[in-house]
Amino acid sequence: MEALRALPGGRLLTLRFEDFFVDPERQLGLLAEFLGHGFADEGWSARCAASVVQARSSWHTLPAGLADALTAACLPGFEALRRSGVRYEL
């Protein structure tokens, strides 16, 4: 992830998978804008938004102790994401 953070501006787009289920059109708009001028396409965006199927978040269903242990194991990853401006609720 350090290699990504070192890229000059405009060469990295970070998208959260979970956000595609909340507001797919906005994520698709960001994607098209990053690809370049002329890549915005309403028909494409509408088709893709309609195809999104909610993915399950399964870690919430773990027993509390195990969920805490998993969260602790993931902390370095969450911290690296936080440095890149991406936050998850712990």
Added chain:
Amino acid sequence: MGVPTFVVGTGRCGSTMISNMLRDHPDVLSISEFFSLVTDGSRTSELFSRRPLDGRQFWTIIAAVTPFISFQLRQQRRRPVELLYPYDAPRARYSLRTGVPALLLITLPHLADDPHRLFDLLQAEVRAWPVAPISHHYRRLFGWLAELFGKCLWVERSGASLGRIGQLLGLFPEARFIHIVRDGRDVALSMRADKGFRIAYVTNAIAQHLGMDPIGSADRTFVDRVPAELRPFLPERFDPDALDAFDIPVPSCGAS
């Protein structure tokens, strides 16, 4: 052909969905799992080499039947849904017995209903190319495919590609990246349930005890060092039932 663009992530992070969306875009060629499958995890010295090579040599590299993915697929009772090539169909040109060229497992069937025709067209084209650095061959390959499908930009996406960014920048210094992130806890649980990941997990664990890749080498000098619970997963005696029963601790998936 636009700026080289890569979708990167940890694996099990949802990037396949992005590849599928990009495939539907009228101007984008969506190249799915090219680098992950042709590198096969460990063939990086060949794929990211700076040594110039001709089209025949390049084709030999990208159309290879690769050992680790072939091993992984042979240990699974059913074809994983993400493996688009129907190697389990009657009269398939390539089966697990013959070995399936890595390029055909996902990348070409993701683009075309008749992946064999595309594979043959590509072979005739690539093998005629003159000596050039491998980065030129990749650009020409992706550009040729984009032109064939009437697209003006290609975007490559491979699972578990976060660790390969330096190598990609070595080939494509001007590249840009779309990083797909997902809650690491869901990534960990998804990996833990995935057969391919489970096979990679036990194989890597054995490799650490043997001091070498157990699939690439038959040397078992240090086999006594492999703990009893991992021995059912030595390639020569791999037991799929034992894999189903094997417990990978949940936190260890989060740490990976």
